Amino acid sequence: MLRSAVAAEDAAAKSPAPQVVNDFNIQVATVNGSGSQAANLVLFRSIFQMGIPVSGKNLFPSNIAGLPTWYTIRASKDGYVARKREIDVLVAMNADTARDDVLGLEPGAAVVYDDPMELNALRDDLFFYPVPFDKLIADVCSDAKLRRLVRNVIYDGVLAKLLNISRDQIEMALTKQLGRKVKALALNQAALKSGYDYADEHLTKQDPFVLEPMNQTSGKILIDGNAAAALGAMMAGVTVVAWYPITPSSSLCETLIDYMGKYRIDKETGKATFAVVQAEDEIAAIGMTLGAGWAGARAMTSTSGPGISLMAEFTGLGYYAEVPAVIFDVQRVGPSTGLPTRTAQGDVLSTAVLSHGDTKHLLLLPSSAGECYSMSLKAFDLAERFQTPVFVLSDLDLGMNSWMSEPFEYPTEPLDRGKLLDAETLERLGEWGRYKDVDGDGIAYRSLPGDGMPAYFCRGSGHDSEAHYSERPEDYEENLKRLTTKFDTARDAVPGPVIEREGEGLVGVLAYGSSHWAVLESCDQLNQEAGLALTYCRLRAFPFNGDLTTFIDRCERVYVVEQNRDAQMLSLMRMELTAERIAKLRSVLYFGGLPIDARSITDEILAREGHELAPPNSA
Amino acid sequence: MGTTASSPRKKVNRIGLELQPYRGRKTTLCAGCGHNAISERIIDAFFEMGIEPSRVIKLSGIGCSSKSPAYFLGGAHGFNGVHGRMPSIGTGAILANRKMIAIGMSGDGDTGAIGIGQFVHLMRRNLPIIYIIEDNGCYGLTKGQFSPTADLGSKRKTGVVNDLPPVDTCALAIELGASFVARSFSGDKKQLTAVLKAALSHRGTAMVDVISPCVTFNDHVGSTKSYAYARDHDEPLGEINFVPYFEEIDIDYEPGSTQVVKMHDGSQLLLKKLEADYDPTDRLEALRVLHETSRRDEFATGVIYVEPDKIDFIEVLNLVEEPLATLPLERVRPAKAAFDEIMEGHR
Structure with missing residues (x-):
């Protein structure tokens, strides 16, 4: 306790930090199979309950028990939910990774750790909070077998105190997390209280990271x-x-x-x-x-x-x-x-x-x-x-x-079962062929086993429009061309691209899938740090339609952000778009296996746009 | 027989259909191929059982065998899938519409090699389907390579000798819990028709391995899947008579000479015993007979094993009576209250 106070005072003396409210990243390093996921979700949920935008990411290796795993929780008053690279608050529970975890932190970060590891000896520019987990859990839980599973809840209590989460909030989150497991609840509540009380009595808040209630999550679901x-x-x-x-x-x-x-x-x-x-x-x-x-x-x-x-x-x-x-x-x-x-x-x-x-x-x-x-x-x-x-x-x-x-909407549209042959259609068509394009959209009518309509023999091999076996070149070509027509019909039936941000210049950014959140944040970073206001277009489906080409035509160059090595979406566009449009596309790629972060995108685009790299955002 | 009578009234079956709707397109297989005889027996069995062709789905994988669904029951729906994976297509189709009667056509390569995984799991599930292996011990469509059912020591035309032991699909099926396992010979019209009708009366998977010689690549001296070899080494387990549920028994048999197996739909399988007692409802007995005949270089034919009342996959999954495929929206989309409850659970 004394050691940590000294270290923290030293750190504080070197860099007196103003409070950082609702804008930091917590990382919990544990051993998997130790009940850490439940403890992490309690913390995550309590921040959500406080009305603060929050995201949680489980960064776990492929093991079931006994090996390292990390969970990051990002609180962001601005609503950013992408992964953030920098860790502001570390909970070091795993002796195997603790040293690397601590050495990787930016100066000024806070570290809650299992006391015997003596991590405070590693650095003097961090805020250390040692907690005697084994001693605390022994007092709470007499059954040695159960201790392992509730031990992690102690750090929920410690963090609640240090980060300013009320006892009520964290207890509510714990109750919600455990659901109907009544027996487990009492034990976990005791562990939670033990952590909170320990922090209250023995730890002096030195780091700048705190949470304050907001009203940004009401009505939302997780x-x-x-x-x-x-x-x-x-x-x-x-x-x-x-x-x-x-x-x-x-x-x-x-x-x-x-x-x-x-x-x-x-x-x-x-x-x-x-x-x-x-x-x-x-x-x-x-x-x-x-x-x-x-x-x-x-x-x-x-x-x-x-x-x-x-x-x-x-x-x-x-x-x-x-x-x-x-x-x-x-x-x-x-x-x-x-x-x-x-x-x-x-x-x-x-x-x-x-x-x-x-x-x-x-x-x-x-x-x-x-x-x-x-x-x-x-x-x-x-x-x-x-x-x-x-x-x-x-x-x-x-x-x-x-x-x-936001809560999802109850669907009100009927199901679209597509073009199913029925007596009326059969009457209208006169004669039916399973693969006959009668509407000009490439989509033929199909019958189903048991529907009383004419049967057909379904096969992948060459067939004519009547579904009969055929190896005639004309039949095969006609079928392939009709499939192309069908694909073209789909272009405007699939969800089209959306313009997520209107920019000011002629530089665009294109992304899809989970990269979206990092790209949104990166757009803000680029604007704030370099006055670069990109137009951001988000792809929602393949095949592409005219909205994509309209977007590309508006831009002089477009950064295509992807989480793969080979610019796969750009390659797909290369198959479909003209050379002039392809020439405008530039890849921004991330393929490290962790969720993409905004900083990686921002730095890459800034470098390409010829600006000086902004100093790392140390919040 | 009055064969000289002019324009006789065409024969109709019990649902008033002539034979024609049970036929398919003209075969493209080789003249004399055992598979064509099997198609004929399928036509006979479905006709005689009075099954409406439009109630049937025909499924197959890849190979000569898998072409055959085109040659019978032209009015039935068919799906020619990919090599060795017909069981999965059949599983999906039957789960989508449990009212359909499914017949899957496979071959010894399609089942014993590339498709053995799906075959194994189909047998475990007891999906209601007739699964026929047209077994000629070779890959006809790629010019006669040995398949996994080729016997050890069997010779190709080129003189190449098979140096690996065969997969016995019947023994394997029984081991896996199959509830109806039969073997027959494409040249035994009476037995094969009876076996197919029994298969149609079975609840669950009816696995029928039919020795079906390949006239082009595997019908020579030295082959153990030739017509001559099959005729010489066929060891029927007894004489089979099938009495469908809609007919009265008019076969006389001495008590003790015939075993009667009652199928799940009420049909009866009369098995006239030959030399030894054989009880096809005894799994161990079935395996013993398969092993013993094979040791004598013979192959036992007939209904080898049957478990008429084993529950099928439809029951295991507790499906509603109606086809899943056409359940109306209100039965497949939970109400708003249920949806709201789910949303509330995520707050």
């Missing part, structure tokens, strides 16, 4: 993108779900299973209005999805990059045989074991043209939890309208982290 997508699927009336577990998409189907079990059981019969199959692999998962889509069900699967690779052949079949399917791809880094718990936008190209032969698929690109919901809903309509597989490209950051969001 939800992760996977749960949002699951909810969208349920509200879209999904009836067949086939999946294979894979990080980071598993929680999408698991949440969906929970929702469906609760809300989609027929009240009269007690029977399910849905089928969920945990398939033997992703090939079977997409096969079941396509089989169900062919037979008329709203069907989906959810996966990540390795699963997408396995789905390649079937997806091509879906494209050629024209079968609706919704495929959620919660993107992650790398093939095989790669970095399965790290985020990326690495499947843009592979999904856009997945399979062999000439294939092009519809991609939806949600950038928020709200869009994970609304685009999930939309994907089922598009899949049936265009009779084709539709990808929803989320990512680990969006899918697995909790996000603030």
